[in-house]
Amino acid sequence: MEKRRIEWVDCAKGIVIILVIIGHTVNNGKYGSNLRGMIFSFHMPLLFILSCMTFKCSENVEQYKEKTIRAFKHLVTPAICVFGLEIIIECSRNINLLFDLNYWKQEAYCLLFASGVEVEFNGFKVRGIGIPWFFFALFIGRIIFDYLHLNFEEKQLGILSAIICTIGIFFGNTQWLPFSLDIALAIMPFFYCGYKLKKVDVKHWALKKLFIWSIVWISTLYITFPDYNNWTYLELAMRRYNLFPICYLTAVAGTMMVIEFSVLMCNKLNKIVKPIMYVGKNSLYLLCIHAMEYNWYKIWYIENHQFYSAIKRTIVDLLIFIVFMCVRNIINKKVRKDVSL
Numbered sequence: 001m002e003k004r005r006i007e008w009v010d011c012a013k014g015i016v017i018i019l020v021i022i023g024h025t026v027n028n029g030k031y032g033s034n035l036r037g038m039i040f041s042f043h044m045p046l047l048f049i050l051s052c053m054t055f056k057c058s059e060n061v062e063q064y065k066e067k068t069i070r071a072f073k074h075l076v077t078p079a080i081c082v083f084g085l086e087i088i089i090e091c092s093r094n095i096n097l098l099f100d101l102n103y104w105k106q107e108a109y110c111l112l113f114a115s116g117v118e119v120e121f122n123g124f125k126v127r128g129i130g131i132p133w134f135f136f137a138l139f140i141g142r143i144i145f146d147y148l149h150l151n152f153e154e155k156q157l158g159i160l161s162a163i164i165c166t167i168g169i170f171f172g173n174t175q176w177l178p179f180s181l182d183i184a185l186a187i188m189p190f191f192y193c194g195y196k197l198k199k200v201d202v203k204h205w206a207l208k209k210l211f212i213w214s215i216v217w218i219s220t221l222y223i224t225f226p227d228y229n230n231w232t233y234l235e236l237a238m239r240r241y242n243l244f245p246i247c248y249l250t251a252v253a254g255t256m257m258v259i260e261f262s263v264l265m266c267n268k269l270n271k272i273v274k275p276i277m278y279v280g281k282n283s284l285y286l287l288c289i290h291a292m293e294y295n296w297y298k299i300w301y302i303e304n305h306q307f308y309s310a311i312k313r314t315i316v317d318l319l320i321f322i323v324f325m326c327v328r329n330i331i332n333k334k335v336r337k338d339v340s341l
Contacts, residue, residue: 005281008202009050011262011273014280016046021290021317025310032306033228041221041233041247042254044134045190047283049255051138052194057149064150068143078284079135082291083111089295114179116237121176131291133180133237135284140184145191157195161188172239183236193252202256203263210260217253220246279321285328286321293317 023039026032058064087107090097097103109126113119116133119126148160168185171177202209224243225233234240234247241247265273279286293300293313300313 006054007266007270007277008259008262009054010277010280011266012046012258012280013050013283014273014276014278015258015262016043017279017283017286017290018276018314019043020287021314022310024290025313026306028306030228033231037225037228037231037233038221040235041225042217042251042258044236045187045234045248045251046255046258047134048138048141048187048190049194049197049252052142052145052191053197055142055146055194057146057195059150061150064146067146071139071142075135075139075284078288079114079132080111082132082288083129085292112178113176115176116180119176128237131287133183134287137180137183137187137236140179140181141187141191144184145188145195149195157192161192164188169239169241169244172241176239182239186239186241187236189248190251193255202259203267206260206263206267210257210264213253213257213260217250217257220250220253224250279318282321282325285324286317289320289324290317293320296320 019039020043023036023043027036058067106127109121109124110129113121113126114129114133114136115126116130117128119128144164145161148157152160164185165188168182168188171182172186176182221233224247225231231240232242234242234251262273266277293316296316300309300316302309302312
């Protein structure tokens with residue numbers, strides 16, 4: 001039996017995954033840089049927070065093992081598939097790469113570090129894996145938090161999350177770790193926030209709380225991002241933790257702002273936001289499609305028009321997402337029919 005989904009959670013995920021696409025497109029000039037900073041200040045933290053809010057922590061070791069295996073299949077396997085598809089496409093365009101040992105060494109290091117951006121290791125420049133870093137960080141971070149929950153008292157979780165986060169930020173400022181492990185450590189407070197959010201009634205006084213969280217978000221963002229010429233906001237893939245822990249407060253405030261807004265949207269405009277909820281429900285698929293979109297870069301990119309490019313990019317990604325989901329549903333129906341026979 002399918003677990004009953006929380007509508008405002010899907011709505012929030014749908015909103016933020018669209019913001020991810022826009023944030024990856026706009027970055028030039030005052031308006032582009034400001035919009036990017038606003039989005040980046042909370043977009044990935046929101047996904048980490050909500051992933052733990054809807055995650056049921058393990059009650060025993062056996063359950064922990066089962067959840068870890070299931071999470072690996074759900075998160076790491078798609079990331080590796082996206083990485084593999086990128087290699088296949090690249091080699092199909094240049095067959096000589098199949099026999100280039102340096103190329104395969106580069107790709108091996110790329111997968112090993114699973115960093116969203118380029119990383120230097122032992123004098124060797126390793127290319128970034130791109131968006132799949134999120135899947136690795138989410139998987140590792142969540143199993144660490146689940147382990148902490150299983151072995152420590154609830155009152156200790158907050159302190160442990162803060163300590164582990166500090167360790168992650170230290171490595172983020174010194175030597176980035178394989179499989180984005182340093183980020184997985186640094187995002188512990190977001191998992192803790194998601195865990196505590198389970199006990200919060202976000203629907204009570206939603207409009208009032210939306211206003212309060214918006215003020216907190218704008219105020220703290222201004223402190224960390226006073227000049228659009230300098231990107232000083234939180235950016236996890238780049239290991240940018242400027243003015244920590246203020247940037248984390250900004251991330252939490254931005255997350256709560258989107259949550260309260262989603263609650264209001266689901267209450268007042270439920271039918272209108274259904275498509276957004278559907279996108280949020282299947283956000284990981286859209287994220288994988290977004291990770292592969294360099295293959296249709298020429299379709300959405302409009303030179304010197306970043307905002308038009310963002311709109312076109314979002315539409316193209318969503319159209320491909322719809323086609324993918326239709327094909328997936330057809331295949332699933334056929335499989336279920338064959339099994340029933």
